[in-house]
Amino acid sequence: MPSDQLEASARLHPAWKPKRLLITPSALSWPQGAAMAERAAALGSEIVRLKADRLTGLPDNYRDAKTTMAVVVASPSRRRPQPIPPSADWRFDLAEGCPAHCSYCYLAGSLAGPPIIRAYANLPEILPALPPLLGQGQVTSRNAARAAEGTTFEASCYTDPLGIEHITGSLAETIRFFGDWEAEAQLRFTTKYDAVGPLLALPHGRRTRIRFSVNAREAERFEGGAPRMPNRLRAMRKAAMAGYRIGLTVAPILNLPGWREAYDALLSDCAAALEGAPDPDLTVELITHRFTEGSREVLQGWYPGSTLEMDPALRTRKTTKFGSVKYVFPRELMGELRRELEASVARHLPGARVLYFT
Numbered sequence: 298m299p300s301d302q303l304e305a306s307a308r309l310h311p312a313w314k315p316k317r318l319l320i321t322p323s324a325l326s327w328p329q330g331a332a333m334a335e336r337a338a339a340l341g342s343e344i345v346r347l348k349a350d351r352l353t354g355l356p357d358n359y360r361d362a363k364t365t366m367a368v369v370v371a372s373p374s375r376r377r378p379q380p381i382p383p384s385a386d387w388r389f390d391l392a393e394g395c396p397a398h399c400s401y402c403y404l405a406g407s408l409a410g411p412p413i414i415r416a417y418a419n420l421p422e423i424l425p426a427l428p429p430l431l432g433q434g435q436v437t438s439r440n441a442a443r444a445a446e447g448t449t450f451e452a453s454c455y456t457d458p459l460g461i462e463h464i465t466g467s468l469a470e471t472i473r474f475f476g477d478w479e480a481e482a483q484l485r486f487t488t489k490y491d492a493v494g495p496l497l498a499l500p501h502g503r504r505t506r507i508r509f510s511v512n513a514r515e516a517e518r519f520e521g522g523a524p525r526m527p528n529r530l531r532a533m534r535k536a537a538m539a540g541y542r543i544g545l546t547v548a549p550i551l552n553l554p555g556w557r558e559a560y561d562a563l564l565s566d567c568a569a570a571l572e573g574a575p576d577p578d579l580t581v582e583l584i585t586h587r588f589t590e591g592s593r594e595v596l597q598g599w600y601p602g603s604t605l606e607m608d609p610a611l612r613t614r615k616t617t618k619f620g621s622v623k624y625v626f627p628r629e630l631m632g633e634l635r636r637e638l639e640a641s642v643a644r645h646l647p648g649a650r651v652l653y654f655t
C-alpha cells in the first residue's frame with residue numbers, strides 16, 4: 298500500500314483504558330507510580346489505593362483481568378536482567394501483561410495467574426542495573442547478524458510496552474536513558490501498537506530499535522484489540538522518519554490459505570511504508586507459530602471460539618534444550634516458509650538484514 302494511501306486509511310487506534318488501577322503504597326511513593334495513577338484517573342479509570350504491598354482483590358476471570366492494571370514495585374529478583382538469546386543479549390521488564398487479545402498470544406503459559414497488567418513504578422531502580430552489563434552480550438552463530446548493534450537490551454518479553462505507554466510513560470524514560478549512553482548499546486522492543494507520537498521527538502540517539510510486529514492481513518482476525526495493519530505500518534513510517542532504527546517482527550507466521558501471496562503482500566506493504574525513510578537500518582525476525590500443551594490449554598480457555606489451528610496432530614513435536622515440549626510446523630513446511638519468506642524479504646526489502654528464522 299503506497300504511503301499516501303496508508304496515511305489516509307489509518308486512524309489512530311483508541312488508547313486502552315483500564316477499568317481499575319490498583320496501586321500499592323510502595324508504588325505510590327515513587328513519582329512514576331503516582332503519575333501512572335494520575336494518568337489512569339484522567340482516563341476515567343477507578344483508582345484503588347491498596348493498604349498493603351500485597352496485591353489483593355485481583356479478578357480471577359479473563360475479562361476482568363484484562364481490564365485491570367496493578368502498579369507495583371519490581372522486587373530485586375524481578376529487576377535482575379536475564380540473558381535472552383536469540384532476540385537480544387539481555388531482557389529487562391518495565392511491565393508484564395498486555396491489553397490486546399491475540400488468540401496465539403505468546404504470553405499465555407509464560408505468565409502465571411489471571412492476565413492482569415502489572416506495571417513497575419520503580420524505574421530509577423530498574424534502569425541502573427543495565428549499564429554494568431555493557432559488553433557482556435554473547436555473539437553466537439544464531440545471533441551473529443546483530444553483533445554490530447553492541448549490547449542489546451530487550452524490553453518487551455512479557456508486555457507490549459507501547460500499548461500501555463499512555464499510562465506508564467516508562468518507555469519514553471527508557472528511550473531517553475539509552476539516548477544518553479556513549480557506549481554501543483541498544484534498547485529493543487516489539488509492538489503491535491501505533492501510538493508512537495510521544496516518542497518521535499525524544500533524544501533517542503538511534504540507540505533504540507522499534508520492532509513492529511506485523512502479519513498478513515488474513516491473520517488480523519486472530520489479533521483482537523490490537524491496531525490493524527495499516528495503523529502499524531503508518532506508525533512504523535513515522536518512527537523511521539524520526540530516525541529510529543526499525544525492525545520487522547513477522548510473527549507468528551501462520552499456515553494460512555494462500556500464505557505465500559499473503560506474506561509477500563505484507564512485505565511489499567512494509568517496503569512501501571518505509572519508502573523514502575532516510576536510514577531505517579532495517580532488521581527482520583521471522584518467527585513461525587508454535588505452542589506448548591500449557592499455552593494451548595490457557596489459550597483455549599481464553600478464546601474458546603478461536604479458529605486458530607493448534608492441533609498437535611498437524612505439528613512436529615520438538616523438545617527444547619530445557620526439556621520442555623513445543624509443537625512447530627512439520628519440517629517440510631518450515632523449509633518452504635523459510636525459503637519463501639526470505640525470498641520475499643530479499644525482493645521487497647533488499648537492504649534488510651534477516652536476524653533469524655525460527
Ligand code: SF4
Nearest residue numbers: 395397398399402403
Ligand atoms: Fe499477546 Fe502480543 Fe497480542 Fe499482546 S499484542 S496479546 S502480547 S501477542
